[in-house]
Every structure is written in C-alpha cells, then in structure tokens.
Amino acid sequence: MTLKTVLITGASEGIGRSFAEVFAKQGHDLVVVARNQQKLNELSMYLSAKYAVECKVYPMDLTGQDAAKELFSTLTKDNIHVDILVNNAGMMQVEKLHESDEDVLNRLLQLNVNCLVNMTRQFVVPMIARGQGRILNVGSIASFMPTPNFSAYGASKAFVLSFSEGISEELKGTGVSVTCVCPGMTETKMLSHAEGLERYIPGFLKAHPDTLANDTYKALMKGEVVFLDKLANKLLVQWATHYPRWMVRSVNGLFSKFS
Numbered sequence: 104m105t106l107k108t109v110l111i112t113g114a115s116e117g118i119g120r121s122f123a124e125v126f127a128k129q130g131h132d133l134v135v136v137a138r139n140q141q142k143l144n145e146l147s148m149y150l151s152a153k154y155a156v157e158c159k160v161y162p163m164d165l166t167g168q169d170a171a172k173e174l175f176s177t178l179t180k181d182n183i184h185v186d187i188l189v190n191n192a193g194m195m196q197v198e199k200l201h202e203s204d205e206d207v208l209n210r211l212l213q214l215n216v217n218c219l220v221n222m223t224r225q226f227v228v229p230m231i232a233r234g235q236g237r238i239l240n241v242g243s244i245a246s247f248m249p250t251p252n253f254s255a256y257g258a259s260k261a262f263v264l265s266f267s268e269g270i271s272e273e274l275k276g277t278g279v280s281v282t283c284v285c286p287g288m289t290e291t292k293m294l295s296h297a298e299g300l301e302r303y304i305p306g307f308l309k310a311h312p313d314t315l316a317n318d319t320y321k322a323l324m325k326g327e328v329v330f331l332d333k334l335a336n337k338l339l340v341q342w343a344t345h346y347p348r349w350m351v352r353s354v355n356g357l358f359s360k361f362s
Contacts, residue, residue, distance in 0.1 A: 106186040106237060110134040110178075112165060112222065113192030115142035118241065118286070121316035122189055127154040129320065134183060136161045136174065137192070159183070165192050166210045171221035187237040187323075188226045190219045197253045208255055215259035220266065227270075227279060236279040239323050240267045244287040244331075260285075264329070271328045280326040284319045287332070 109126045113119040115137035123135055127150040135143050140162035147158040159181075163174060178185065193215045196207050223238060230236025243257070246264035250257030267283035274281060315332050322330035 106131075106235065108132045108134065108183065108185055109187040109189060110136065110185040110226070111189040111191055112136045112218075115139045115146065118312045118315060119189075119191040120146060121312040122191060122239075122319070123150060123158075124313070125316040125320045126187075126189075127156045127158065130154070130156065131187070132157040132159075134159050134161060134178065134185065136163055136165070138162060138164050165218045165222075166213045168213070168217070171218055171225050174222075175225035184229065184233075185226050186230070186235070187239070188222060188230075189239045189241075190222055191239075191241045192218065193241060193259075195253060195256045197256075199252060200254055203255075211255055212259060215256070216262050219263060223266075223270065227274070230279045231274070231277045234278040237323055238267075238270075238279065238281045239319070240281065240283045242267070242283045242285040244285055246283075246285050268328060280323075280328075282319075282323045282327055282330060284315075284322065284330045284332065286315055 109131045111119055111122050111126070111133065114123045114135035119137070123133055123146060127133060133150065133156060135146060135158060137143055140160065143160040143162055147160050150156060150158045161174065161177065163170060165171070165174075167173070194211050196203055196211050198204075219240060223240070227236065227238065240263050242263040243260035245257035246260040248257070264283050264285065267281050271281035318332050319330060
C-alpha cells in the first residue's frame with residue numbers, strides 16, 4: 104500500500120500552498136482545506152492540470168470547536184481515506200497580552216492548539232487501523248524560546264512541538280510517524296502582517312516557503328520527528344536551549360522592544 108492521499112489545512116496560501124504543490128509534484132492526491140473557497144478552487148485547478156492529480160476542495164473555518172470532527176465525518180461520508188495529515192493551519196497575534204483582542208486570542212489558541220490536537224485524534228485512528236500513515240505538524244522556531252509581544256503564539260508552538268514528540272513515541276510500532284517542522288522566519292503573508300516584525304529579520308534567516316516545503320517533505324518521508332530547515336535556525340535553537348533561560352528571555356525581551 105502507498106501513502107496516496109494528503110489532507111492539508113491552511114492550504115490556500117503561504118507554506119500550506121507550497122506543501123500542496125510539493126505533494127502534488129510527488130504524485131499525491133490532495134484534500135485542501137481553508138476558509139477561502141475561491142483560492143482553494145484556483146489551487147485545485149492549477150495542481151490538477153499541472154500534475155494530473157486529484158485535488159478536492161473543502162472550504163471550512165477550523166476555529167470552530169467541533170471543526171475537526173465535522174471535517175472527518177464529511178470526508179468519511181465522501182469515502183476519502185487520509186494517508187498523510189498536514190496540520191498547517193495557524194494564526195499569529197503580535198500584541199502585548201494585556202492589549203490583545205480577547206476574541207482573536209481565543210481563536211488563535213483554538214486553531215493552533217485545540218484544532219491541531221483534534222485533527223490528529225480524528226485522523227490517526229484509521230491510520231493505525233491500516234498500519235500506516237504520516238502526520239506533519241507545523242511548529243516554529245518559537246517552539247524553543249519565549250516570544251515577548253506574541254507570547255500566546257510562541258507558547259502555542261511550544262505545545263505543538265511537545266505534543267508531536269510525545270505522540271511520536273506513543274505511535275512507535277504502529278506504522279504511523281509524526282514529524283514536527285519548526286520553520287524560522289518564512290516569507291509569507293503571516294510574517295508580512297506581523298506588525299512590521301519582518302523589517303528586523305536579516306535576509307539570511309528568512310526562508311522561501313517552496314524551499315521549506317521541499318525540505319520538509321523529505322524529512323517527513325524519512326520519518327524525522329523534529330525538523331529545522333536552515334543552519335541559522337539550528338544554531339539559534341542551540342543557543343536558546345543551551346544558555347540560561349533568564350538570558351534567552353532577556354535577549355528576546357530586548358529584541359521585542361525594538362520590533
């Protein structure tokens with residue numbers, strides 16, 4: 104049996120769109136999910152024509168509490184079996200916590216944490232029953248360090264990393280692997296809308312989403328549990344995890360004052 108069908112959340116733009124093209128290029132059929140139906144339709148037509156794969160569109164807001172269960176139920180009714188789950192959907196809020204919009208904050212936590220867990224819970228069960236599957240969770244370089252001025256985002260990505268590593272051990276021997284990719288600064292709409300944060304990021308630290316997606320695909324298929332995509336990111340993580348936490352916290356706090 105082959106790992107044929109890939110479900111990608113947040114597929115309409117940015118890293119998610121790049122993931123969709125990489126998987127299509129490798130011959131996988133796709134199920135793409137995001138809120139913007141027009142962008143998904145355009146993506147589906149483009150990928151189907153270019154790579155001769157099947158690309159099914161499911162427009163959906165995943166911030167709803169029962170969104171993962173509803174999506175799984177819909178796909179089951181449509182007789183779609185997901186072999187690879189890419190939990191890419193996420194959002195960022197760049198504000199001090201006490202100044203943040205409460206509704207946006209809770210949508211962020213619902214999407215970045217609860218939805219990712221619920222999606223994994225729903226789709227991993229049939230993967231285990233079939234004895235094969237892949238799960239790709241999108242963390243961040245922020246998974247490894249505190250992020251003042253977008254603390255909830257950083258904490259949500261730290262959760263994604265810890266969760267991914269934990270379930271990767273739980274699933275040993277089942278035929279299902281879990282990979283957490285932790286990108287650094289990537290040239291996406293999310294970064295460009297991060298309150299000018301991108302202006303303070305050196306060019307060598309920024310990755311193109313297509314390159315990131317390509318490298319991540321290889322890591323996923325190898326069964327790597329944690330994947331960092333650039334040497335600069337690996338060095339940054341080494342620094343953040345080996346120096347005293349008070350020092351990392353203070354340096355990040357100083358950086359946040361300028362950004």
